[in-house]
Amino acid sequence: MITPAVSRQTTAFVLAGGEGQRLHPLTRIRAKPAVTFGGVYRLLDFTLSNAVNSGLRRIHVLVQYGSLSLARHVRRGWAHLLTDDLGEFVDLVTPQRTAADRFYAGTADSIFQNVSLLQDERPDHVVLLSGDHVYRMDYGDMMTSHRERGAALTIACIALPRELCTGLGVLEVMEDGRVVGFQEKPADPIPLPDDPSRSLVSMGVYVWETETLVRRVADDARRRTTHDFGRDIIPGMIGSDPVYAFPFRDPHTGGPAYWRDVGTLDNYWQTNMDLVEPVPQFNLYDPDWPFYTYRPQVPPTKTVFAMGRRAARITDSLVADGCIISGGRVHRSVLSFDVRVESYARVDESVLMRGVHVGSGARLRRVVVDREVRIPAGMEIGFDLERDRQLFTVTPGGVVVVPEGSALGEEPAPGAIPAG
Amino acid sequence: MAKIVVAEDHEHLRKLYEVELQAEGYEVVLARDGREAIELAQAHRPDCVVLDIAMPGVDGIEALLKILSADNEIPVILNTAYASYKDNFSTWAAAAYVIKSGDLTELKDTIRTVLAERSQQAGAAEA
Numbered sequence: 001m002i003t004p005a006v007s008r009q010t011t012a013f014v015l016a017g018g019e020g021q022r023l024h025p026l027t028r029i030r031a032k033p034a035v036t037f038g039g040v041y042r043l044l045d046f047t048l049s050n051a052v053n054s055g056l057r058r059i060h061v062l063v064q065y066g067s068l069s070l071a072r073h074v075r076r077g078w079a080h081l082l083t084d085d086l087g088e089f090v091d092l093v094t095p096q097r098t099a100a101d102r103f104y105a106g107t108a109d110s111i112f113q114n115v116s117l118l119q120d121e122r123p124d125h126v127v128l129l130s131g132d133h134v135y136r137m138d139y140g141d142m143m144t145s146h147r148e149r150g151a152a153l154t155i156a157c158i159a160l161p162r163e164l165c166t167g168l169g170v171l172e173v174m175e176d177g178r179v180v181g182f183q184e185k186p187a188d189p190i191p192l193p194d195d196p197s198r199s200l201v202s203m204g205v206y207v208w209e210t211e212t213l214v215r216r217v218a219d220d221a222r223r224r225t226t227h228d229f230g231r232d233i234i235p236g237m238i239g240s241d242p243v244y245a246f247p248f249r250d251p252h253t254g255g256p257a258y259w260r261d262v263g264t265l266d267n268y269w270q271t272n273m274d275l276v277e278p279v280p281q282f283n284l285y286d287p288d289w290p291f292y293t294y295r296p297q298v299p300p301t302k303t304v305f306a307m308g309r310r311a312a313r314i315t316d317s318l319v320a321d322g323c324i325i326s327g328g329r330v331h332r333s334v335l336s337f338d339v340r341v342e343s344y345a346r347v348d349e350s351v352l353m354r355g356v357h358v359g360s361g362a363r364l365r366r367v368v369v370d371r372e373v374r375i376p377a378g379m380e381i382g383f384d385l386e387r388d389r390q391l392f393t394v395t396p397g398g399v400v401v402v403p404e405g406s407a408l409g410e411e412p413a414p415g416a417i418p419a420g
Numbered sequence: 421m422a423k424i425v426v427a428e429d430h431e432h433l434r435k436l437y438e439v440e441l442q443a444e445g446y447e448v449v450l451a452r453d454g455r456e457a458i459e460l461a462q463a464h465r466p467d468c469v470v471l472d473i474a475m476p477g478v479d480g481i482e483a484l485l486k487i488l489s490a491d492n493e494i495p496v497i498l499n500t501a502y503a504s505y506k507d508n509f510s511t512w513a514a515a516a517y518v519i520k521s522g523d524l525t526e527l528k529d530t531i532r533t534v535l536a537e538r539s540q541q542a543g544a545a546e547a
Contacts, residue, residue: 099510100489115509218512222492223541 002055002140008087010143011123012056013111014047015204016131017064017104022264025393025403026370030069033061033131035268036353036371038275038284039320039334041293042073043132043262048090049291052081054139056127057088060117062110064095064103077294093117106227112217118210126213128229130204134271134282135248135259136289142246143207145177152212152241153234155179156205158248158259159198165189167263169202169230171245179243184230202230203248203259212241258282266397269368272334272351276316298322298337310343320354328358342377350382353404369402376409422467422535423447427457427483428499429475437470440524441531454478454486461487461494468534470527472520473500473511481510488513493541495534499527 002010020032027035033044044061051059059082063070071092082088093114095103104110111128118126125146127139137156146154157171170189172181181190182202189199206229216233225232237243250257258281260271274280284291301323303312310327317330320337327343333350341347342360350364355372358364362375365382369375381388382400391408393401402408424446428434434450441448449464451457454471455478461469469487473480484496495515498505503519505511515537516530 099485101486102489112513115512119509214509214512218509221513222488222495222515224493 001053001138002143004055006125006140006143007055007057009124010056010058010127011118011121011125011210012051012059012127012129013114014044014051014059014061014129014131015107015110016044016070017062017107017110018132019065020132023262023268025401026265026268026368027066028403029066031063031066032262033063034066034069034073035132035262036336037134037262037268038272039318039336040295041291042070043134044070044073045077045291045293046134046136047129047131048078049289050135050137050139051127051129052292053289054137056139057082057086058121058123059090060093060114061090061131062093062104062114067092067094073294077292081292106225106232107229108217108220108225108233109227111213112221112227115214115217118214123210126208126210128204128206128208128213130261132263133204133259133261135203135257136282136286136291137205137248137257137259138251139205139207142205145246146207146244149177149244150242151207151244152209153237153243154207154246155234155243156203156248157200157245158203159192159195159256160201162189162191162197162199165199165201168261169204169234171200171202173200173245177244177246179238179245182230182235182238184228184235200245200247202234204261205248207246265368265393265395265401266399269351269366269395269397269399273332273349275318275334276332278316295321296337301325305343312341336371359409366398367400367402370404370406372404373402373406374408375402379409421445421447423449423464424468424470424531425449425451425457425460425464425466426470427451427454427475427480428472429453433472436522437524440528444528444531446531454480454483457483458486458490462490465491466494467538468515468531469494469496470499470531471496471514473498473502473505481505481508484514485510493538495538497527497530497534 016033020027034042037043078090099113170183172190192198248257262268298321303325305327312325313329316332319335322338325341328341328345330347333347335352336354338355339352340357344361345358346363348365350367352369353371356369357374359377361378363380367382385394388400426437438448451460453475471480497516498514499518501520515534518527
């Protein structure tokens, strides 16, 4: 954890401006960091909680697509946690169109367009964070390492199997931690010297010397590039600036820590499933590292019917408040607020967002259901993927995603062509 | 012949830049403030823009950002009497920062350097 004095001299930017196309349809009307995760959280909550728990209290969240949902969540869940009078804030920053008459053209451009914020605050350090990763990290340890090494840029990294690294930034690192190579989304990731099956990837967590950051994004602003940190800025610094890697380790075991880039629907589903394991790799229950969020004022979850085949059963699951499990069975699933599961219904390995209603006798298996969808009585989803594909998104991993606004089981209006 | 837009609010300095830079072989387009510089940069697509900073209305820093926003490959040189603007992060997006002087040697050298870099970059992009 960083000291209050360092905290005052550090500004955090959370990059939350991507479209999140690979999480479509969950991102159809909301930014990726606003997607519900783990029943009660939004993805952004993990990064913001890490920041606040680490002692970072000056936070700009850069957004552009689908920002309403995120703005509402931050206002309800986060604004009151930080105190303006103490110089603390979490601000949502949409493109101001003052420095440039356009939306953010890339991650580096999003910082360049907001360089006036750094001009006003004049921090010594800037911490750049992604708003859509699930992990628990004390950024203070990384900042200490950054200062001790005299780094211009420190990149948090983690070793992953090579086949998982092709969509990420891959680092080549010397024994002293200095970064000597950087590949963005490589077809052939550089392996670790002592383990050819794994590579070191950037977690999208950076500590910058403020002047280095500004110099780099300002230079980039007058070049024909994609204005992206991974593609354009960091590769150009290797060999000329002191760039160091910070290996992210579990503070308790010293081994590799839990970190997930919830970049695809399959990752999203799997990362939710990680939470329902009897001993999950990712611990939501540590009182020393709470994950904050906004929780609506809803009544406690209730189960009804104790006896016989209509008995409600919830096993190996996370269930948010406000749900009524009325004679149905829920197994290895994550339920958000206000979900209803009616008699004889079965929900297995599924993720149900707020307000989902599972009708009597319906069966769901490996399904993600977005907000407020009513699954009609008796409907089965996740058992015949060919049939499901005609109505829903089916991922390469075989998970079915039912989007918000789906009208299932409704009779076509009089005169309508039934197939449409 | 390279074309340069020069923004300067003092009339006698505008005249000086026009005469001296034309003598260097450049085509010179004069602007009286930042707003004119933005318009002329869009209309003329110059090879380089020279901006005074302290000008009435749209100043040189705002004009720098607007010009780069429309076409980030036009090099912009800030040409000001004040060194303190170097502390303004927005000025770091300029290709160069020159302290204004009656002797235009440094400005002319900087323009030459910036234009050489521009043609080098254009060559690299074509190759």
